[in-house]
Amino acid sequence: MAPRSCSVANALEVVGERWSLLALREVFFGNTRFDQIAANTGASRDVLTVRLKKLVAAGVLEKHQYSDHPPRHEYHLTDAGRALHNVLLMFKEWGDTYVTQGPLPLVYQHSCGAVLEPRVVCAHCGEEATLESLSRAPESAA
Amino acid sequence: MAPRSCSVANALEVVGERWSLLALREVFFGNTRFDQIAANTGASRDVLTVRLKKLVAAGVLEKHQYSDHPPRHEYHLTDAGRALHNVLLMFKEWGDTYVTQGPLPLVYQHSCGAVLEPRVVCAHCGEEATLESLSRAPESAA
DNA sequence: CCTCCTAAGTTGGCTTTCCCAACTCACACT
């Protein structure tokens, strides 16, 4: 039997390898240079090279030259890359709740002033999108 | 330099390996048996064995015996496992938008009747938690 | 009783990835 066709699997094909998401986390933090990403993630430089190439090829990052002499580069987020922030946010929330021991390494403040407690809601009604509140829509493919 | 301490990294330690999230996806779909998970994810059986053991050890899944004679098992979600649904949801959303070609393999309907368009919001004010609306809170550790 | 079947892994052998440290290259700085 062929494995299930699924957007989660498709997404993981692109950003599901080890270090990819952590590299993106660094870019979100503004650490856009190779050495910064390597140091802050702990990825080995050769693997990081491959991951960054793949992320650029996938349209998640763009490689920017910010100096001609000497040639120096920065990695910037595309729209697709920026859209991954929600994924990171959910990982962070889950890690905060179920994995991280002791004080949280990072706490976000929302522009409303409160400490961020993220919730996933339905854009249409604003109610939370819980596991129980979801069903397969009729237009789903077989 | 030591890599950054981060709940995203911690979360990925637990569920970031290949096949882990896809195995969980299957359990969310109600495919709780080894062979179903293997067939629907495409993971090789030996790797899947290791992943499931790790997920059980991490408290994300529980192994249930549903028949004594012959011994048969099912994997069930714990609270921590159920909490990962948001992560899957965000991956699905991102994959739907930026990776999957053609018709979406799965569309969710929210209990309000609308097709689900998930949004991440601040639980306090209900406004969207965009990248720009977030800042590092003062209580964040160094 | 003998054979086939299912569930849930195990095992062996091979291939691919990963990790680490050291090295390169191009340029600037002093």
Place this chain on the structure above:
DNA sequence: AGTGTGAGTTGGGAAAGCCAACTTAGGAGG
């Protein structure tokens, strides 16, 4: 001339992954 920095490359060994076949423990059919 020598040192430093950014951005990778390279080589070699260790670990993980993949596949197909095998096992174990017990039904079900004839």
